[in-house]
Amino acid sequence: MANKAYKFRLYPTQEQEQLLAKTFGCVRFVYNKMLEERIQMYEKFKDDKEALKKQKFPTPAKYKKEFAWLKEVDSLALANVQLNLQKAYQNFFSGRAKFPKFKSRKAKQSYTTNVVNGNIMLLDGYIKLPKLKWVKIKQHREIPSHHTIKSCTISKTKTGKYYVSILTEYERQPVQKEVQAVVGLDFSMNGLFVDSEGKRANYPRFYRQSLEKLAKEQRILSRRKKGSNRWHKQRLKVAKRHEKIANQRKDFLHKKSYELAKQYDCVVIEDLNMKGMSQALHFGKSVADHAWGMFTTFLQYKLEEQGKKLIKIDKWFPSSKTCSCCGQVKESLSLSERIFRCDCGFVADRDWNAAINIKREGLRLLA
Structure with a gap:
C-alpha cells in the first residue's frame, strides 16, 4: 500500500x-x-x-x-x-x-x-x-x-x-524499470543545477528578483504602529509577496523535477548538507532561494512512482576536483575558479565537469 x-x-x-x-x-x-x-x-x-x-x-x-x-x-x-x-x-x-x-x-x-x-x-x-x-x-x-x-x-x-x-x-505495485538513460546533477548556485549533458536548469531566483519590492513593503510595515488597521493591511501585503515567491519557486521545481523524471530512468545527485553550506560559505539567501532540498524531495517521489531511481552519492566525493577526462584529482580548487583546467589539456565548465563525475560515480554504485 x-x-x-x-x-x-x-x-x-x-x-x-x-x-x-x-x-x-x-x-x-x-x-x-x-x-x-x-x-x-x-x-x-x-x-x-x-x-x-x-x-x-x-x-x-x-x-x-x-x-x-x-x-x-x-x-x-x-x-x-x-x-x-x-x-x-x-x-x-x-x-x-x-x-x-x-x-x-x-x-x-x-x-x-x-x-x-x-x-x-x-x-x-x-x-x-x-x-x-x-x-x-x-x-x-x-x-x-x-x-x-x-x-x-x-x-x-x-x-x-x-x-x-x-x-x-x-495499492501500488511499481514495476522497476530497466536503467538505460542516466543523468548526473551538480548543484549550482547560479541556476539550481547543471546536468552531465551540459544543460542548465536556469532557475530564475524569484526571491532575488523580488528583493527590492519586498524590502520596500517591509520598510513601510516597520513604520506602522503595531496592531493598527494600517499595520494589518501592510502585514498582509508583505505576506502576499512572500507567498507569491514561494508559489513561483514551488511551481518551477515541480515542473523541472517532472521533466527529469519523465526523461531519465535514473538521476544521480550529491547528498549535500545545505544548511552547513549556507553557514560556512555565507550563502544563506541563495541556498534558501534555490530550495535544493525541496527539489530533491519532488524528484525522488516522482521517480519512485514510475519505478525509477534516485541515487545519492557521498558529499565528500571530489566531483569538482576530479578531471572527467583523465581522472586526475586536483589537490586544491578555489570556489572562484569557474573553469576547470587539467594538466592533460582538458578544459571545461567547472559544474559540467562535476556533473559528469557524479554520473560516473552513480553508475559505479548502480553496478
Whole structure:
C-alpha cells in the first residue's frame, strides 16, 4: 500500500471560518497543556526512571471536563495532537529534531482529522468535514476511484487562505524499470543545477528578483504602529509577496523535477548538507532561494512512482576536483575558479565537469 496527498483550496463561510479559528486555537491549547504536563512530570521523576516509566501521560479527553469549550470542536483533531506530540518526542530522542517547543499563535495554523464512518467525502465541488459539514472546495483535479481517503489536514496561510490536504491510500505495485538513460546533477548556485549533458536548469531566483519590492513593503510595515488597521493591511501585503515567491519557486521545481523524471530512468545527485553550506560559505539567501532540498524531495517521489531511481552519492566525493577526462584529482580548487583546467589539456565548465563525475560515480554504485 502507498500514500498520496492531494491539496485543494477551501472557501469556508463566515460561520465555518469562526469554527476553524476555534479548532486551531483548541489544538494549540491542548498541545501546549500536554507538553507542559510532560515537562512537569519529567522534572518530578527525573531521578527515578522506573517511576517515570509507570506514569500515565495525559490525553485530550482529560481536559474536556475542566474546559468544556473543547467539546465544540472536532474530537479527532484533538486526538491527533497526542500523536503529533508523541512523534515530536520520538524525533527528539532519535536525534532528528530538537526538544518540542510550545506552539505560538504566530505559528502555522492547521489540524488533522481522520475518516470515521463516512464523515469525510467529496461531492459536486464540496467536501464534508467533521463539525464543519459541507465546505466549498476548488477541486482542480480528480482523485482516482481506487484511492481511499484516510485523513484530511486543514490549514490557513498568513494571507488568510484555507487549504485542505487529503491523504489517500492505494495499492501500488511499481514495476522497476530497466536503467538505460542516466543523468548526473551538480548543484549550482547560479541556476539550481547543471546536468552531465551540459544543460542548465536556469532557475530564475524569484526571491532575488523580488528583493527590492519586498524590502520596500517591509520598510513601510516597520513604520506602522503595531496592531493598527494600517499595520494589518501592510502585514498582509508583505505576506502576499512572500507567498507569491514561494508559489513561483514551488511551481518551477515541480515542473523541472517532472521533466527529469519523465526523461531519465535514473538521476544521480550529491547528498549535500545545505544548511552547513549556507553557514560556512555565507550563502544563506541563495541556498534558501534555490530550495535544493525541496527539489530533491519532488524528484525522488516522482521517480519512485514510475519505478525509477534516485541515487545519492557521498558529499565528500571530489566531483569538482576530479578531471572527467583523465581522472586526475586536483589537490586544491578555489570556489572562484569557474573553469576547470587539467594538466592533460582538458578544459571545461567547472559544474559540467562535476556533473559528469557524479554520473560516473552513480553508475559505479548502480553496478
